[in-house]
Amino acid sequence: xxxxxxxxxxxxxxxxxxxxxxxxxxxxxAVYGAAAYxxxxxxxxxxxxxxxxxxxxxxxxxxxxxxxxxxxxLMLLARHRAVDAIRSELRRIARQERHYRLTIxxxxxxxxxxxxxxxxxxxxxAAIQRLPAAQRQVVExxxxxxxxxxxxxxxxxxxxxxxxxxxRLALAKLEAVLDRQLLEAP
Amino acid sequence: xxxxxxxVPPDLRARVLDASRRARAAGEPVPEVPAISPxxxxxxxxxxxxxxxxxLESAAWSRPAIRDLDVQGLVGHLTGVEDDVRRCLxxxxxxxxxxxxxxxxxxxxRQAGRDPAQTLAEWRDAVSRTLALVAARGHDGLDGxxxxxxxxxxxxxxxxxxxxxAFELWVHxxxxxxxxxxxxxxxxxxxxxLMTRLAASLLPGAAVRAGVPGPGRLHLVLTGPGxxxxxxxxxxxWDPETASAARPGPAEVSIVADAVGFCRLVSDRMTPAELxxxxxxxxxxxxxxxxxxxxxxxxxxxxxxxx
Numbered sequence: 085x086x087x088x089x090x091x092x093x094x095x096x097x098x099x100x101x102x103x104x105x106x107x108x109x110x111x112x113x114a115v116y117g118a119a120a121y122x123x124x125x126x127x128x129x130x131x132x133x134x135x136x137x138x139x140x141x142x143x144x145x146x147x148x149x150x151x152x153x154x155x156x157x158l159m160l161l162a163r164h165r166a167v168d169a170i171r172s173e174l175r176r177i178a179r180q181e182r183h184y185r186l187t188i189x190x191x192x193x194x195x196x197x198x199x200x201x202x203x204x205x206x207x208x209x210a211a212i213q214r215l216p217a218a219q220r221q222v223v224e225x226x227x228x229x230x231x232x233x234x235x236x237x238x239x240x241x242x243x244x245x246x247x248x249x250x251x252r253l254a255l256a257k258l259e260a261v262l263d264r265q266l267l268e269a270p
Numbered sequence: 271x272x273x274x275x276x277x278v279p280p281d282l283r284a285r286v287l288d289a290s291r292r293a294r295a296a297g298e299p300v301p302e303v304p305a306i307s308p309x310x311x312x313x314x315x316x317x318x319x320x321x322x323x324x325x326l327e328s329a330a331w332s333r334p335a336i337r338d339l340d341v342q343g344l345v346g347h348l349t350g351v352e353d354d355v356r357r358c359l360x361x362x363x364x365x366x367x368x369x370x371x372x373x374x375x376x377x378x379x380r381q382a383g384r385d386p387a388q389t390l391a392e393w394r395d396a397v398s399r400t401l402a403l404v405a406a407r408g409h410d411g412l413d414g415x416x417x418x419x420x421x422x423x424x425x426x427x428x429x430x431x432x433x434x435x436a437f438e439l440w441v442h443x444x445x446x447x448x449x450x451x452x453x454x455x456x457x458x459x460x461x462x463x464l465m466t467r468l469a470a471s472l473l474p475g476a477a478v479r480a481g482v483p484g485p486g487r488l489h490l491v492l493t494g495p496g497x498x499x500x501x502x503x504x505x506x507x508w509d510p511e512t513a514s515a516a517r518p519g520p521a522e523v524s525i526v527a528d529a530v531g532f533c534r535l536v537s538d539r540m541t542p543a544e545l546x547x548x549x550x551x552x553x554x555x556x557x558x559x560x561x562x563x564x565x566x567x568x569x570x571x572x573x574x575x576x577x
Binding site: 095116117141145 | 275276278279282283285286287289290291293294295296297298299300301489491492493494497498499524526529548
C-alpha cells in the first residue's frame with residue numbers, strides 16, 4: 085500500500101516531506117539520467133532535477149495517479165525542463181553571439197558554450213534556414229540582431245503585430261525541431 | 271535509454287530536499303484549505319446535522335442509534351449538551367465535572383412520545399442560543415475564545431471546545447445516518463482541518479495515558495482534504511527537574527492514514543484494523559499509538575475523562 089504512487093501523491097499533498105525523500109530515493113537517479121541525456125551530466129542536469137522535485141513538492145496535485153505512473157510523470161517533467169533549459173541556453177548564446185559580433189576584440193566563449201554552440205545552435209541555425217523567408221527574417225532580427233518587435237517591424241516595414249505572429253509561427257517550428265532532436269530516445 | 275545512467279552527484283539529494291522545503295514548508299498540506307473559526311466549524315456541523323435530521327423519514331426517528339438511545343433520544347441528548355454548554359459559558363460550576371451522559375439523560379428521556387419535529391426544533395433552538403453566546407464571547411476583547419472553560423470533566427479553551435463539539439455533532443450525525451441506512455457524511459475540508467489538528471494535538475497525551483512506551487516520536491500523516499502532517503513527541507518519564515539529563519533518543523514511528531478515517535478512529539467509530547494505516551518503524555509502538563488514539567473518543571463521553 086505504502087509504495088503505491090497514489091499513496092505517495094496523497095502523502096506529498098499532505099505535506100509529508102518523508103514521502104518526498106522516498107520519491108527521490110526511488111526515482112532521483114532516473115530523473116537525473118533523463119536530464120543528463122538532454123543537457124549533459126553536470127550542473128545543468130542537477131538544476132533540472134531540482135526543478136522537477138520542487139515542482140512535484142510544490143504542486144503534487146498536478147500529478148494524477150490515474151493518468152500514469154509517478155516515474156513516468158517525473159521523467160516527462162525532466163525532459164520538458166531539460167528542453168526548456170536548452171532553449172534558454174540557446175537564447176543566451178544567440179544574445180552572446182550578437183555581443184561578440186559587436187565586440188570582436190573580446191575573448192572567445194567558454195569551452196562549454198562552444199560545445200553547445202556547435203551541437204545545438206547549429207541545429208537551430210539549420211532549422212532557421214529552412215523557415216520561410218519572411219519568418220526567417222524576423223527571427224534573425226529579433227534573436228541574432230537583438231531587435232525588439234517594434235524595431236524589427238520598423239526595419240522591415242510591416243506592422244508590429246505581423247512581426248509577432250511571424251515570430252510565433254517560426255518559434256513553434258523551431259521548437260518542434262528541438263523536440264525531435266532532444267526528446268527522441270536513441 | 272540503453273546507455274548506463276550517470277551517477278547521481280552525492281550532494282544532490284540534500285540540495286533537492288532543501289530547495290523543496292524552501293519552496294513549501296514541510297507539514298503544510300496543499301492546496302491550502304480556507305481557514306474558518308471554531309465557531310464556524312461548530313455552526314457548519316450543526317447545519318449538516320440539521321439537514322440530515324430534516325430529511326429523515328418519520329420511522330427513522332425511533333430506530334436505535336447509540337447506547338440505549340434511539341435517534342430521537344440522541345437528538346435530545348444533544349439538546350442537553352447545548353444546555354450544559356450554555357451553563358458552562360455562564361460560569362455554572364455544576365457542569366464542570368458532570369458526566370456527559372448522565373447530565374444529559376433527562377433531556378434525552380423527555381423526547382419519548384414527542385413529535386420528532388418538536389425534538390428537532392428544540393435542538394436547533396438550543397444550538398442557536400449556544401452560537402449567540404459564543405458570538406458574544408468572541409466579541410469580548412478580554413475573554414474571547416481563548417478563555418478556559420470547564421465542561422463534563424474537560425478543561426480547555428473555548429475555541430477547542432467548539433471543535434470538540436463540531437466533532438461530536440459530526441460523529442452523532444453519522445450515528446443517525448447509520449441508523450437510518452444513509453451513507454456516512456464527511457465534513458468539509460475546513461471543518462475537517464480543525465478536527466485533525468485537534469486530534470493530532472491530543473495524541474501525545476493520549477499515548478502517555480495509554481502507557482505507550484517512550485520517549486517516542488510520531489510522524490503522523492493524514493491524507494485527503496483537511497489532512498496534514500505532524501511530528502509529535504511524547505515522553506512518559508519527562509520531568510522538568512531532570513529534563514537535561516541524558517535520555518535515550520526517541521524511537522520514531524510513522525503512521526499514514528486517511529484523515530476522515532483517523533477522525534472516525536479518535537471518535538471510537540473505527541478500529542485501527544479498519545483504518546488500515548501505512549506504518550513504518552516499530553509496529554508495536556504504532557499499534558499502541560493507534561489504540562491510544564481510539565481512547566480519545568472525541569464523540570465526548572470518554573474524552574471527558576481523558577481531557
